[in-house]
Amino acid sequence: MSGRQQLRSNDIPGTIVFTGELARKGFGLNQFCMSLMKPENRVRFKADERAYLNAWSLDEAQKDAVVARDYARMLELGGNIFFVLKLAATDGKSTQSVAASLAGQSVEDYAEMMRAGGRRPAALAA
Amino acid sequence: MARITAGIATSHVPAIGAALDNGRAQEPAWKPVFEGYEWAKAWLADNRPDVVILVYNDHASNFSMEVVPTFAIGCAESFQPADEGWGPRPVPTVMGHQPLAWHITESLIQEEFDLTIVNRLDVDHGLTVPLSLMFGQPEAWPVKVIPLAVNVIQYPPPSGERCYKLGEAIARAVESFPEDLKVQVWGTGGMSHQLTGERAGHINQDFDIGFLDKLTQDPEALRRIGHKEFIVEAGSEGVELIMWLVMRGALGRRARELHRFYHVPASNTAVGHMVLEPA
Numbered sequence: 001m002s003g004r005q006q007l008r009s010n011d012i013p014g015t016i017v018f019t020g021e022l023a024r025k026g027f028g029l030n031q032f033c034m035s036l037m038k039p040e041n042r043v044r045f046k047a048d049e050r051a052y053l054n055a056w057s058l059d060e061a062q063k064d065a066v067v068a069r070d071y072a073r074m075l076e077l078g079g080n081i082f083f084v085l086k087l088a089a090t091d092g093k094s095t096q097s098v099a100a101s102l103a104g105q106s107v108e109d110y111a112e113m114m115r116a117g118g119r120r121p122a123a124l125a126a
Numbered sequence: 127m128a129r130i131t132a133g134i135a136t137s138h139v140p141a142i143g144a145a146l147d148n149g150r151a152q153e154p155a156w157k158p159v160f161e162g163y164e165w166a167k168a169w170l171a172d173n174r175p176d177v178v179i180l181v182y183n184d185h186a187s188n189f190s191m192e193v194v195p196t197f198a199i200g201c202a203e204s205f206q207p208a209d210e211g212w213g214p215r216p217v218p219t220v221m222g223h224q225p226l227a228w229h230i231t232e233s234l235i236q237e238e239f240d241l242t243i244v245n246r247l248d249v250d251h252g253l254t255v256p257l258s259l260m261f262g263q264p265e266a267w268p269v270k271v272i273p274l275a276v277n278v279i280q281y282p283p284p285s286g287e288r289c290y291k292l293g294e295a296i297a298r299a300v301e302s303f304p305e306d307l308k309v310q311v312w313g314t315g316g317m318s319h320q321l322t323g324e325r326a327g328h329i330n331q332d333f334d335i336g337f338l339d340k341l342t343q344d345p346e347a348l349r350r351i352g353h354k355e356f357i358v359e360a361g362s363e364g365v366e367l368i369m370w371l372v373m374r375g376a377l378g379r380r381a382r383e384l385h386r387f388y389h390v391p392a393s394n395t396a397v398g399h400m401v402l403e404p405a
Binding site: 007011012013014015016017018019020023026027030031033034036037038039042075080081082083085086087088089090092094095096098099100102103104105110113114115117118119120121 | 280281327332354
């Protein structure tokens with residue numbers, strides 16, 4: 001039973017499962033994100049985002065999503081959450097602020113929801 | 127002979143490390159989290175292992191999308207804290223135990239667990255936050271560590287059943303090591319949390335408490351949980367709980383709960399923690 005399930009990325013409502021299909025689509029985007037682990041690359045990226053992005057194999061939609069810091073779009077285009085979090089870290093933004101934007105909530109509303117015990121499982125059925 | 131003396135489970139939330147590193151551990155949001163680990167800290171002072179086999183996952187720190195090992199064992203002499211995008215955590219270098227790591231590697235591969243051997247590995251919050259929770263902020267970590275990295279960020283991760291069996295094989299490997307060593311296995315990650323999609327912020331306290339209960343009362347049930355059930359119930363990142371099953375498998379058929387702690391939230395995550403002994 002366990003290990004025999006084949007999931008697609010959108011099988012579970014409100015959830016992205018990072019499948020091989022997304023990995024193929026997002027390889028260049030995720031490689032770019034990984035490059036931000038080096039301080040000198042963070043400096044170069046911040047100095048000229050477009051020029052830095054042009055050195056990596058991203059398509060235009062992926063580059064636009066990065067420049068707009070549209071995390072939901074990045075994930076849709078194959079970004080893996082733990083890779084795009086390097087971009088947030090480069091901006092000095094928290095993981096929680098990214099999660100809030102993915103949930104479509106303000107950072108304050110999201111933080112308040114978490115302090116109150118998080119999003120309840122029943123919300124999935126809606 | 128080496129022997130497995132205990133298992134510890136804990137979440138490994140990055141914000142916990144940041145709170146400690148930035149001197150915010152006494153703030154109202156964080157104080158209850160750190161207090162939840164005081165028992166284990168005191169217990170570890172009297173029950174210190176020589177080596178910890180620390181089961182964790184890399185979060186795009188050492189492994190890019192170029193290589194994604196399902197199971198990887200750190201065989202290096204030492205492991206540096208990774209720069210995860212805001213500079214490395216100010217924590218000590220993690221010292222490995224090469225003879226035991228290589229013995230485990232040989233034993234596991236001969237038992238058909240095809241581990242990836244890693245001789246250079248930077249370790250991220252997944253490994254260093256549990257060390258900080260258990261040992262605070264020492265000059266040097268008081269134990270040797272064998273990192274065991276499990277892929278949980280690229281679908282499909284290994285099954286919970288496979289993780290449990292890996293834990294059983296680790297126990298056999300440890301018990302066949304001739305040196306007299308006390309070894310603990312730590313399973314990290316979880317509990318319920320989700321960072322992706324509109325359901326980000328998902329927390330399922332009933333599932334988490336049930337999982338904690340079943341670690342001692344019904345581990346067989348935990349082995350049967352599939353990926354879909356993990357993701358639906360515990361959230362897309364809650365699937366990290368498969369790493370707790372490596373720890374549980376290593377403790378043998380019966381285990382005794384010595385201590386537990388459960389707290390919501392630390393940032394986006396339900397914090398769960400348990401100390402167990404083979405019974």
